[in-house]
Amino acid sequence: MSRTFNVVQYGIGPIGLSCLRTILSKKSHINLVGVIDIDPAKAGKDVADILGLDTPTGILVSPDADKVLSSTKPDVVVHTTSSFLARMYDQLILCARHGASIISSTEELAYPYVRHPEISAELDRVARENGVTILGTGVNPGYAMDALALMATGVCNQVRSVTIHREVDAGLRRLPLQQKVGAGITEAEFAEKKATGMFGHIGLVESIRLVADGLGWNIDRIEEHLDPVVSRKEVVTPYLTVKEGSVAGIHHHAYGYDGDQLLLTLDLKMFVGAEDPRDAVKVDGDPPMDLVVKGGIFGDTATVATLINGIPQTFFAEPGLKTVKDVPLVRAFGTR
Amino acid sequence: MSRTFNVVQYGIGPIGLSCLRTILSKKSHINLVGVIDIDPAKAGKDVADILGLDTPTGILVSPDADKVLSSTKPDVVVHTTSSFLARMYDQLILCARHGASIISSTEELAYPYVRHPEISAELDRVARENGVTILGTGVNPGYAMDALALMATGVCNQVRSVTIHREVDAGLRRLPLQQKVGAGITEAEFAEKKATGMFGHIGLVESIRLVADGLGWNIDRIEEHLDPVVSRKEVVTPYLTVKEGSVAGIHHHAYGYDGDQLLLTLDLKMFVGAEDPRDAVKVDGDPPMDLVVKGGIFGDTATVATLINGIPQTFFAEPGLKTVKDVPLVRAFGTR
Numbered sequence: 001m002s003r004t005f006n007v008v009q010y011g012i013g014p015i016g017l018s019c020l021r022t023i024l025s026k027k028s029h030i031n032l033v034g035v036i037d038i039d040p041a042k043a044g045k046d047v048a049d050i051l052g053l054d055t056p057t058g059i060l061v062s063p064d065a066d067k068v069l070s071s072t073k074p075d076v077v078v079h080t081t082s083s084f085l086a087r088m089y090d091q092l093i094l095c096a097r098h099g100a101s102i103i104s105s106t107e108e109l110a111y112p113y114v115r116h117p118e119i120s121a122e123l124d125r126v127a128r129e130n131g132v133t134i135l136g137t138g139v140n141p142g143y144a145m146d147a148l149a150l151m152a153t154g155v156c157n158q159v160r161s162v163t164i165h166r167e168v169d170a171g172l173r174r175l176p177l178q179q180k181v182g183a184g185i186t187e188a189e190f191a192e193k194k195a196t197g198m199f200g201h202i203g204l205v206e207s208i209r210l211v212a213d214g215l216g217w218n219i220d221r222i223e224e225h226l227d228p229v230v231s232r233k234e235v236v237t238p239y240l241t242v243k244e245g246s247v248a249g250i251h252h253h254a255y256g257y258d259g260d261q262l263l264l265t266l267d268l269k270m271f272v273g274a275e276d277p278r279d280a281v282k283v284d285g286d287p288p289m290d291l292v293v294k295g296g297i298f299g300d301t302a303t304v305a306t307l308i309n310g311i312p313q314t315f316f317a318e319p320g321l322k323t324v325k326d327v328p329l330v331r332a333f334g335t336r
Numbered sequence: 337m338s339r340t341f342n343v344v345q346y347g348i349g350p351i352g353l354s355c356l357r358t359i360l361s362k363k364s365h366i367n368l369v370g371v372i373d374i375d376p377a378k379a380g381k382d383v384a385d386i387l388g389l390d391t392p393t394g395i396l397v398s399p400d401a402d403k404v405l406s407s408t409k410p411d412v413v414v415h416t417t418s419s420f421l422a423r424m425y426d427q428l429i430l431c432a433r434h435g436a437s438i439i440s441s442t443e444e445l446a447y448p449y450v451r452h453p454e455i456s457a458e459l460d461r462v463a464r465e466n467g468v469t470i471l472g473t474g475v476n477p478g479y480a481m482d483a484l485a486l487m488a489t490g491v492c493n494q495v496r497s498v499t500i501h502r503e504v505d506a507g508l509r510r511l512p513l514q515q516k517v518g519a520g521i522t523e524a525e526f527a528e529k530k531a532t533g534m535f536g537h538i539g540l541v542e543s544i545r546l547v548a549d550g551l552g553w554n555i556d557r558i559e560e561h562l563d564p565v566v567s568r569k570e571v572v573t574p575y576l577t578v579k580e581g582s583v584a585g586i587h588h589h590a591y592g593y594d595g596d597q598l599l600l601t602l603d604l605k606m607f608v609g610a611e612d613p614r615d616a617v618k619v620d621g622d623p624p625m626d627l628v629v630k631g632g633i634f635g636d637t638a639t640v641a642t643l644i645n646g647i648p649q650t651f652f653a654e655p656g657l658k659t660v661k662d663v664p665l666v667r668a669f670g671t672r
Contacts, residue, residue, distance in 0.1 A: 154479065292629075293628075331661070336552070
């Protein structure tokens, strides 16, 4: 894998911008050939201007995906535009038709087959037709609550159930994440947001499906719960203050059953003031496994890492729509 | 992967016997079609007699590998005969020529390219010619000190160095392992054993090569050290007694350098009376990773698990000689 990959960055919101920085820091491994974003404020600007770099890169941001893809013919597109597949799967189709493999942060793409069976079939068909791979990944879904759990089971002869905890101190993360988890709002406001159906973490169901499929397990029922974590003390972050009694963040938990057997438990807490941030996988198996990432996996940078580190695996994988369980172990790439 | 795999077990020492038990416990996923072992005491016996089962399996142990392979045509051979490639690579060649993929516990096969370049090239050539895969795995090498470390780096944008600790309480393991680590012998006896060059753990160098290759790192020098762990108290196991001042086990450690830069540290302690048994990976990176398997991965059963769980990946992989970094994430298989 010592080749250099020609890469287009598609979408330069906060995660996309971090991807750009990482891509440019790995010049002997990755060659940035184009950047796509629909924001008129960014169109036509050199990537260097947007990132605040001294030397122009010669790569201008363009809103015209078709033009960028046909003129640059990338090996892989790093795609970071939306959490929801229905909103943007035409973007993936376009990349595939241009012969580019795609690694995407779209949460629903981490395991799209159940929520979006038709879109999944279409993506798989177009990817195969064009000899490219489409892969959804990220830190969660894509790693912390699914791939790492599957990895933990690799040394078990029997597995009866898997319990996955992720506790994130949102106070250490960027403002959008603190807002995303409702830090500082009241419980009534939390209930309102929850009622919209567009609040909370996206991906627990995808992670359950991914782990179950990886283990060859049937899951016929998934229960999902979203509760506020109420702060027992005042917490001040660089961006906001959470008063005692107001919402510090979310407790999002989901359970996968086969009949009345609870097989998979995913427990996610993201709140400011978390005292035991960690990622943990417990496998009730033979032998059992008790795996912990102390301090937890730092989401902002780790999400970028999963995307950039997955470039070689996405490029070399068999054509089609894939998940992280289908490709060789994603490990750090281009670090020396 | 809901198909059933026809499997031959090649070698039924302690690990091979455990593999047999696991294979027979997964009948809806694995179909045992043959067993090969050269031990005259086992030849001709039904597997059930050897395992102490009530019902005959109809599968007789045979020393004639050629005959077993040609009459049973297995999808995959689970191979557990030797730690050393030079002693048995003809066994792998024979399996490959019969069209069987192979998953093997041979430690040197976990990353054979540097220590055995010619054998590796030959294995790769014959595997490709016959459309089969040859994969070496196990808990160590194959998982604890290499695959798990690579997995940990998957969420890192930069990696400066990786430090891997494995501490095993040999007192909880079977007698051969306690003997293998020299539990109960004197320091002078330890020195004698060490001087033979056939003592200590096999696989640290393979793990270093595997991690380095996975990360695309150059390693031009490996330092390896083997020291006794001297017991500070008397420890009694079900099999033997280690007196205060005698050897409790091994401290085997290895270091991978690029020039004068220390990139990889592997620190393995296997001794009776270990107080903090664990597997730990520390990645000095961005973000850093501090991953721990509390209590450690229990080697005896876990080694069997890596072999049996790897059957589907070995079968479905591209033909050739592969390592665990080349195949999709090995996870538990056939557990329901």
